[in-house]
Structure formats: C-alpha cells, structure tokens
Amino acid sequence: MKISSSRILVVLSFIVASSCAQETLTECGQVIFADSGTIEYKLDTNYDMWEACAFIVRVQNFSYIKFTLEESGINGRDRNAINILGFNEQNLTETYQLGPPNTELVREVKGNIAVVIFKSMISAGTGTGFRLTFQGIRTAKQSPPGFDLVFNNEKSSPLQVPFSDNFTDVASTNLMVFTAGAHMLDEFGIAFKLGLSGHMMEEPYCWDYFVVYSFAFEGEVVLEQTFCELETAEKEFLTGGIFIVFFRNYGGRFTKAIMDWGTITDYYDDA
Incomplete structure (x- = not known):
C-alpha cells in the first residue's frame, strides 16, 4: 500500500501488508x-x-x-x-x-x-x-499499529495528534517527518521551526511520549527533546533541515499534542 502524504492518512496494523507485490x-x-x-x-x-x-x-x-x-x-x-x-x-x-x-x-x-x-x-x-x-x-512478534506521515508544506499546520479519539484505543508507534518543501534551507537568516505542546496521559511513568529529532546539513541526527510530562507548554525548535517526531501511544485516551511548523525569516544564530 503506497500513500502520498499530501493529506492526513492513518495506517493501522489491521491493514494487511502485501509480501508478494513489489x-x-x-x-x-x-x-x-x-x-x-x-x-x-x-x-x-x-x-x-x-x-x-x-x-x-x-x-x-x-x-x-x-x-x-x-x-x-x-x-x-x-x-x-x-x-x-x-x-x-x-x-x-x-x-x-x-x-x-x-x-x-x-x-x-x-x-x-x-x-x-x-x-x-x-x-x-x-x-x-x-x-x-x-x-x-x-x-518477530506482531508489530504495533501506527501512522506514518511526511509533511512537505505548511497546509496542515497546526496539527492535533492523535487525529481521532478512536485511534487511541490501542497502543501504537507513529512517525511524522516535517520538511521545508523537501529542501534544506541554505540562506542566512532563514530557519525551519517546529513547535510542540501537549497533555500526556500519566506522570511520571511516561507511558505516552513524543521524541523530537532534527536532521541537517551534516547528516547528523540530533535528539532535541523527549516529552512525557503531564502538561507541556509549547517548545520551539529550529533547524536548517528536517524534523522527525516519534510518537509512542500506549492506548490512553488523554494524550493530546499540537504541532505547528513553518519557515521563519530574520533568524540569526548567535552561537
């Protein structure tokens, strides 16, 4: 099953993967x-x-x-x-x-x-x-369900995860990738921003969590932050490349997160 991520589509494990068709x-x-x-x-x-x-x-x-x-x-x-x-x-x-x-x-x-x-x-x-x-x-044992999405523009921003209450009935492993038009940003003073805020299911056990990674010019994957607090005020991250967000949901109905992303100008890194 091949999916274009121009729209939000959910892929669950009860959709049977085809092992014969390339x-x-x-x-x-x-x-x-x-x-x-x-x-x-x-x-x-x-x-x-x-x-x-x-x-x-x-x-x-x-x-x-x-x-x-x-x-x-x-x-x-x-x-x-x-x-x-x-x-x-x-x-x-x-x-x-x-x-x-x-x-x-x-x-x-x-x-x-x-x-x-x-x-x-x-x-x-x-x-x-x-x-x-x-x-x-x-x-291996049966893989958990989940959704995989790549966002190459800002049309779906801001985005609430999970997408529906029914989705949280079972444990799931999910991946979201965010890019600035499928390109790196090479101009001085321009950056790609990701914001995340949320409400997790339980504290301090971290049954549900989000992990934010960035990937830029050098090809190094950087762990930006892991979120599993009961309440998380919006945190913002900047890169010249790509963001990858890993979302692990253990089946609770209370975890919610809002993500927004886009290119910002007049940004200068003083480091």
Missing part, C-alpha cells in the same frame, strides 16, 4: 507499508542542490529491514547522500549512510520502521538519483 516510491513524502518494495528517486534525472527528500518504510512482523542500493548516479562530492534511520516500537535504534564514499551496498537496519532521507548539497546538475530496495527480515 511497490515503488518515486516522490518525496511518500510512505509505504509492505514487506518489500523499492525507492526509486530521480534515477535518470539530475537532482537539485539542497534537496531533502524523505520517505518512510514500515514492514509488519519483522525486526529488521534490509536495504540494498541497486543503482546510483550520486556525485561523489555529495557525501553520505542516502541516510537511513531505523525505529522500533520504542524509539530510534540506529542510523546508516549509503552512497559515496561508502562502499557498502547493503545495510540491515534494526526496527520495523525506517525513515530514508536523500540530501544533496553541492553537485546540482551533475548527479542523478538512485534505486534502493528493501525487505523485512528476521521474523
């Missing part, structure tokens, strides 16, 4: 819930400078995802252009890079969910994209 993601912001498939992005087309193109892959009842870089025209100056972030039902597990200067073509990533980010910084017009296949491996 499906292909080709556009920034698409997500897939399947045991195998392909990401094929600008394989025969020159990519632009400062791209930040995100996809989300979710497999069912597997504890690892095997990624294979089958073909690539990425310019060697765009180092570590393909970044893979693995998530299990608890949190971020590990990160890997594919593409120049890495010689490895295969990576096994821990977890049943992965965010795949293609970033380009230097070689616009001189490099082309890639074909990356994935396969769920190492059978």
Whole structure:
C-alpha cells in the first residue's frame, strides 16, 4: 500500500501488508507499508542542490529491514547522500549512510520502521538519483499499529495528534517527518521551526511520549527533546533541515499534542 502524504492518512496494523507485490516510491513524502518494495528517486534525472527528500518504510512482523542500493548516479562530492534511520516500537535504534564514499551496498537496519532521507548539497546538475530496495527480515512478534506521515508544506499546520479519539484505543508507534518543501534551507537568516505542546496521559511513568529529532546539513541526527510530562507548554525548535517526531501511544485516551511548523525569516544564530 503506497500513500502520498499530501493529506492526513492513518495506517493501522489491521491493514494487511502485501509480501508478494513489489511497490515503488518515486516522490518525496511518500510512505509505504509492505514487506518489500523499492525507492526509486530521480534515477535518470539530475537532482537539485539542497534537496531533502524523505520517505518512510514500515514492514509488519519483522525486526529488521534490509536495504540494498541497486543503482546510483550520486556525485561523489555529495557525501553520505542516502541516510537511513531505523525505529522500533520504542524509539530510534540506529542510523546508516549509503552512497559515496561508502562502499557498502547493503545495510540491515534494526526496527520495523525506517525513515530514508536523500540530501544533496553541492553537485546540482551533475548527479542523478538512485534505486534502493528493501525487505523485512528476521521474523518477530506482531508489530504495533501506527501512522506514518511526511509533511512537505505548511497546509496542515497546526496539527492535533492523535487525529481521532478512536485511534487511541490501542497502543501504537507513529512517525511524522516535517520538511521545508523537501529542501534544506541554505540562506542566512532563514530557519525551519517546529513547535510542540501537549497533555500526556500519566506522570511520571511516561507511558505516552513524543521524541523530537532534527536532521541537517551534516547528516547528523540530533535528539532535541523527549516529552512525557503531564502538561507541556509549547517548545520551539529550529533547524536548517528536517524534523522527525516519534510518537509512542500506549492506548490512553488523554494524550493530546499540537504541532505547528513553518519557515521563519530574520533568524540569526548567535552561537
């Protein structure tokens, strides 16, 4: 099942993943819930400078995802252009890079969910994209349900999570990615902002929680903050790249959060 995240769509585990049909993601912001498939992005087309193109892959009842870089025209100056972030039902597990200067073509990533980010910084017009296949491996217990969404514009901001009261009846693991038009911000005085406020189910046990990560030019994933307090006033985060929000809900009906995001100008980092 392939989903374009231009609208809010909920993916739950009782939608059965197809293990026989190979499906292909080709556009920034698409997500897939399947045991195998392909990401094929600008394989025969020159990519632009400062791209930040995100996809989300979710497999069912597997504890690892095997990624294979089958073909690539990425310019060697765009180092570590393909970044893979693995998530299990608890949190971020590990990160890997594919593409120049890495010689490895295969990576096994821990977890049943992965965010795949293609970033380009230097070689616009001189490099082309890639074909990356994935396969769920190492059978595990039944995976929790959840939704996966990529927001490449501000049309859905502000956003309330969960989207409906019925969704919180069961435990779930959820991922949201926010970008500034699927691009990095390279101009001085401009930043991408994410704001989050919420009301959690219980304190101090942190049964429900949000974890905010940022991903910018260097390709490093930064843990910004974990939220599990009973009441959280709005916190704001800034980056020149992407935000990833991991939401773990253990089935309580009381957890609510509001997120808003967008590009801001006249921002100057004094650090």
